[in-house]
Amino acid sequence: MSSSPSPFDPVQTSWPTESGVIRKGMTVIDADGFTIGTVDHLDGQEIVLEGEGSPFVAVSEVDGVDGDKVLLSPRGDATFGLGAEP
Numbered sequence: 001m002s003s004s005p006s007p008f009d010p011v012q013t014s015w016p017t018e019s020g021v022i023r024k025g026m027t028v029i030d031a032d033g034f035t036i037g038t039v040d041h042l043d044g045q046e047i048v049l050e051g052e053g054s055p056f057v058a059v060s061e062v063d064g065v066d067g068d069k070v071l072l073s074p075r076g077d078a079t080f081g082l083g084a085e086p
Contacts (some may be wrong), residue, residue, distance in 0.1 A: 012041070015041075015042040017042075017059050017062065017065075019059075019062040019063070019064050019065050020064060020065030021065065022039060022042060022047060022059075022062070022065060022070055023039065023068075024039055024040065024041060025038060025039060025068075026038065026039045026065075026068050026069060026070050027039075027068060027069050027070070028047065028049060028057060028069075028070045028072065029069050029070065029071050029072065030072050031063070031072055031073060031074040036049070036057075036072075037049030037050060037051065037055060038050045038051075039070060040054070042059065043056075045058060045059045045060065046058060046059065047059060047062070047070065057072060061073055
């Protein structure tokens with residue numbers, strides 16, 4: 001059985017990952033401590049952020065989950081801004 005999140009489900013609001021459970025509304029923090037967005041949903045191995053254009057970060061770049069924050073590794077924002085395709 002795979003530990004990867006399931007494909008996007010519009011009803012689901014939390015997703016277990018190797019780094020912890022990621023929930024809709026969590027703040028995504030880059031390695032420098034700056035907020036880059038808020039979790040809208042997970043689609044496969046991508047955390048899709050709220051907002052126009054649906055920017056995303058790869059789940060593999062998550063360093064950890066701390067309370068209501070998703071913390072990215074030093075290269076965690078490498079895919080930010082590329083945009084996810086629906």
